[in-house]
Amino acid sequence: MSNIYEIAKLSGYSPSTVARALSGNGYIKDTTKKAILKVAKALNYTPTLAAKSLRNNRTDKILFCIPDICNPFYFNMIKGATELLTKHDLFTMLLYTKHDLSEELKMIELLNQRYGDGMIYVSFNFCDQNIEAVRKTNMPVVLTNKYDGLKEDDNFDYVYVDHKKGMFMATEHLIKAGCQHIALMIGDLKEQTSKERAEGYFEALKKYNINMNKDLIVYADYTKEGGYRAFKSLLDYSLEIDGIITANDLMGIGVVSLCHERSMNISKDIKIVSFDNTDYARCVHPRLSSIDLREEEIGEHAAKLLIERIIKKRKKSKKIYIEPRLVVRESSHRE
Amino acid sequence: MSNIYEIAKLSGYSPSTVARALSGNGYIKDTTKKAILKVAKALNYTPTLAAKSLRNNRTDKILFCIPDICNPFYFNMIKGATELLTKHDLFTMLLYTKHDLSEELKMIELLNQRYGDGMIYVSFNFCDQNIEAVRKTNMPVVLTNKYDGLKEDDNFDYVYVDHKKGMFMATEHLIKAGCQHIALMIGDLKEQTSKERAEGYFEALKKYNINMNKDLIVYADYTKEGGYRAFKSLLDYSLEIDGIITANDLMGIGVVSLCHERSMNISKDIKIVSFDNTDYARCVHPRLSSIDLREEEIGEHAAKLLIERIIKKRKKSKKIYIEPRLVVRESSHRE
DNA sequence: GTGAAAGCGCTAACAC
DNA sequence: GTGTTAGCGCTTTCAC
Numbered sequence: 001m002s003n004i005y006e007i008a009k010l011s012g013y014s015p016s017t018v019a020r021a022l023s024g025n026g027y028i029k030d031t032t033k034k035a036i037l038k039v040a041k042a043l044n045y046t047p048t049l050a051a052k053s054l055r056n057n058r059t060d061k062i063l064f065c066i067p068d069i070c071n072p073f074y075f076n077m078i079k080g081a082t083e084l085l086t087k088h089d090l091f092t093m094l095l096y097t098k099h100d101l102s103e104e105l106k107m108i109e110l111l112n113q114r115y116g117d118g119m120i121y122v123s124f125n126f127c128d129q130n131i132e133a134v135r136k137t138n139m140p141v142v143l144t145n146k147y148d149g150l151k152e153d154d155n156f157d158y159v160y161v162d163h164k165k166g167m168f169m170a171t172e173h174l175i176k177a178g179c180q181h182i183a184l185m186i187g188d189l190k191e192q193t194s195k196e197r198a199e200g201y202f203e204a205l206k207k208y209n210i211n212m213n214k215d216l217i218v219y220a221d222y223t224k225e226g227g228y229r230a231f232k233s234l235l236d237y238s239l240e241i242d243g244i245i246t247a248n249d250l251m252g253i254g255v256v257s258l259c260h261e262r263s264m265n266i267s268k269d270i271k272i273v274s275f276d277n278t279d280y281a282r283c284v285h286p287r288l289s290s291i292d293l294r295e296e297e298i299g300e301h302a303a304k305l306l307i308e309r310i311i312k313k314r315k316k317s318k319k320i321y322i323e324p325r326l327v328v329r330e331s332s333h334r335e
Numbered sequence: 336m337s338n339i340y341e342i343a344k345l346s347g348y349s350p351s352t353v354a355r356a357l358s359g360n361g362y363i364k365d366t367t368k369k370a371i372l373k374v375a376k377a378l379n380y381t382p383t384l385a386a387k388s389l390r391n392n393r394t395d396k397i398l399f400c401i402p403d404i405c406n407p408f409y410f411n412m413i414k415g416a417t418e419l420l421t422k423h424d425l426f427t428m429l430l431y432t433k434h435d436l437s438e439e440l441k442m443i444e445l446l447n448q449r450y451g452d453g454m455i456y457v458s459f460n461f462c463d464q465n466i467e468a469v470r471k472t473n474m475p476v477v478l479t480n481k482y483d484g485l486k487e488d489d490n491f492d493y494v495y496v497d498h499k500k501g502m503f504m505a506t507e508h509l510i511k512a513g514c515q516h517i518a519l520m521i522g523d524l525k526e527q528t529s530k531e532r533a534e535g536y537f538e539a540l541k542k543y544n545i546n547m548n549k550d551l552i553v554y555a556d557y558t559k560e561g562g563y564r565a566f567k568s569l570l571d572y573s574l575e576i577d578g579i580i581t582a583n584d585l586m587g588i589g590v591v592s593l594c595h596e597r598s599m600n601i602s603k604d605i606k607i608v609s610f611d612n613t614d615y616a617r618c619v620h621p622r623l624s625s626i627d628l629r630e631e632e633i634g635e636h637a638a639k640l641l642i643e644r645i646i647k648k649r650k651k652s653k654k655i656y657i658e659p660r661l662v663v664r665e666s667s668h669r670e
Numbered sequence: 671g672t673g674a675a676a677g678c679g680c681t682a683a684c685a686c
Numbered sequence: 687g688t689g690t691t692a693g694c695g696c697t698t699t700c701a702c
Contacts, residue, residue: 001449001473003679014689019681026682027687044471049448050394051679054385054694061450069429070410070614078404082431091445094404094429096417110426113384114336115396136379138336224614253618260620279405279559283588283618285595338695349673354697361698362671386695389678 002043011039022047053114061091062306063116065107067124069096071222072278073248073295074122077144080299081120088307090117097123101130108133111141117310120144120302125191140309142302145193157305159298159320163193166291166324167200170245170273173289173326175208177334179243179271183216185230185255186247197247197275215239220251227254235262243271243332249280249290256284256331271332277325286330293324337378346374357382388449396426397641398451400442402434402459406557407613408583408630409457412479415634416455423642425452432458436465443468446476452645455479455637460526475644477637480528492640494633494655498528501626501659502535505580505608508624508661510543512669514578514606518551520565520590521582532582532610550574555586562589570597578606578667584615584625591619591666606667612660621665628659 004022008015013036020026021036022045053059062085066074082092093116097103104123108130111119118140123130126147134141135154143158150156174182184201187194198217205212215237220230227246231254234241246252252274259266266272266286274281277292301320308314339357343350348371355361356371357380388394397420401409417427428451432438439458443465446454453475458465461482469476470489478493485491509517519536522529533552540547550572555565562581566589569576581587587609594601601607601621609616612627636655643649 001679005679015679016681016690017688020688023681029687032687046444046447048389048679049450050385050389051694052681054383054389054678054696055680055682057694059385069404069413070407072405072407075405078431091430091450094431095426096413096429109381112381115384115426224618257620280615280618283559283615285592285620336695340695350696351674351698352672355672358697364671367671383695386678387697389680389694390696390698392678 001048002040002045003048006043007036007039007045010043011036057114059114059117060089061093061116062303063107063111063119064092064094064122065104065119066094066096066122067099069094071248071250072280073276073293075278075295077122077295077299077302080296081303082299084300084303084307088311090307090310099124101125101127104130105133108137111139112137118142118306120299120306124187124193127192140306142305144298144302146196147192155315155317157309157318157320159301159305159322161293161298161322161324163196163293163324164200164203166275166293166326167197167245168204169200169324169326170275170289170291171201171204172208173328174243174245174271174273174332175204175210177243177271177332180210181213181216181240182210182243182245183218183234183239183241184245184247185218185220185227185234185251187222188219194247201245213239216241220246220254222248222250224250224254224257227251228257229254231255231258241270243273246272246274249274249276249278249288252288252290252331253280253284256288266331267333273326273332277327281327281329289329289332290327291324292327294322297322336383337375337380338383341378342371342374342380345378346371392449394449394452395424396428396451397638398442398446398454399427399429399457400439400454401429401431401457404429404431406583406585407615408611408628410613410630412457412630412634412637415631416638417634419635419638419642423646425642425645434459436460436462439465440468443472446474447472453477453641455634455641459522459528462527475641477640479633479637481531482527490650490652492637492644492653492655494636494640494657496628496633496657496659498531498628498659499535499538501610501628501661502532502580503539504535504659504661505610505624505626506536506539507543508663509578509580509606509608509667510539510545512578512606512667515545516548516551516575517545517578517580518553518569518574518576519580519582520553520555520562520569520586522557523554529582536580548574551576555581555589557583557585559585559589559592562586563592564589566590566593576605578608581607581609584609584611584613584623587623587625587666588615588619591623601666602668608661608667612662616662616664621668624664624667625662626659627662629657632657 020028021033218230220226273289277290281288281290355363356368553565555561608624612625616623616625
């Protein structure tokens, strides 16, 4: 690796003149600049990031923590964010936390060590531990979910999609389509996102005076296989079911699989609405109705907030609220 | 941010003693160590990466370049690699290149600036330009594909899956299942991976004395929509087709969509084999037969090679060869 | 056992 | 318009 001093030696100029030539800042004669750049090129010079960021306290990188890279739900979010960040010469560093708190804490520690200038933090479960760790970093962090334990002087930005409302919309849609026995397939209610979503389901049932049947709620792990198994146990319980909402598309696909296996007619025998509106929702037959959480916009907004903090030095926190959207497809058509 | 000097001041010890306490290296009295660590904790001290890596010429990060995060093909590869790297305290930094050469060059430039200690480089198209850029970095890079233009003194590691053989297996499978008019849906043949795969198709046809019909080859862009459109144009050409191989699962799903739309009986009217064997292959009905390229193992091997270079200082290059595998499912069952 | 000091490569303030 | 210098926070060698 060559450095500024080598270029200085070879070109016969001082290191600071070399620096001027390379950075474009400060006064410099055109001929010397050219001469220096020529030497730099010959040496295949590239600035060393570590030195630069030690000096400037900037890394030009953004940490993007996602729970799971295998879930297409995050693709568009990543895309939306990355595109905007790139425009401001910020690189996106993807880190995946495997849905695991201790991994999340490691990533926050990375921010603390200044692996990046800021973080977009996606988690299903903001809790006291991870939020406290984020507080300690004292760095720009955008949360992509609500967290109810915020303190008075907390200064986080966040982009919030109303999961509860999304679930309300899904449930209402099935009710209006004529369903009376609507099952809910959801994750661990200790996780905040699952909890919020479940609340939307309860609220909709209440509004339409439908009695909640606890046996119609099954728990699964947000995977296709999990959805398949959970739906099987539900069916084997021999309950009357005419609609089901799954808390993500992958589980929805698991449900579809089993319907095919058992020759159930989707939309006639049972209507399905899922969550996330990813590519997967359009892969199966019939295609799944799904709640669109508008991830690309979440990503864009998160990036925007971060850019404001880092580049424009905004001090006050901002909260952005995004409305979910119901996308109706064949899996829940009225006969 | 606190640093070693602050801790030194507050604890009453010199910076170098503080460093000893924090690193665990060198002689230090147990009581002073404890005292120093206490202060460090009180100040919420974390070492600054930039300073560390400037000094040590190590970042403990690995750059992982992938063409497309939206393609589940890479998931398992990332998983396989990350798990191994994590065990050696190397963090994986995902960078996606959007299938774009200039983006790839940017990522290589990042390596040059020592954003990471090494790189796992996935590309559909290793060409003189990107390979030359990699050469110039003089850093450990593992290529996950073959590149024919290697020079005598090149010292790259690579993990190589035989795409040609995979395609040969797919084609042979359809032939043995009774297909006579096998279409091929593939990407731009200027891209090396597409080209290799196409060769496997030609070779299999040749071996079984089936005349190659150029009209049966369609080009698509490795997306579901692209597959759908390409297959449509193929059908509208009113050719006799009893089998089709798609160069990835997403295009395969596009084909399945159209089959459903036109009420074609998959496996009876037309047999389908796709490539990659991702989750998507098991999402549709009937499930797709697919060539498994064993991505998780690719990732693991790539990580292993990199670790050997970085930690064990291996100097000589290594090449690892992985055999593809055919996974037969309902889309290509013999009647 | 502890302290002092140099240097990784860059930037920016200041001197000439 | 160019050169000198100090310092970012850490590690490591040498001195005591």
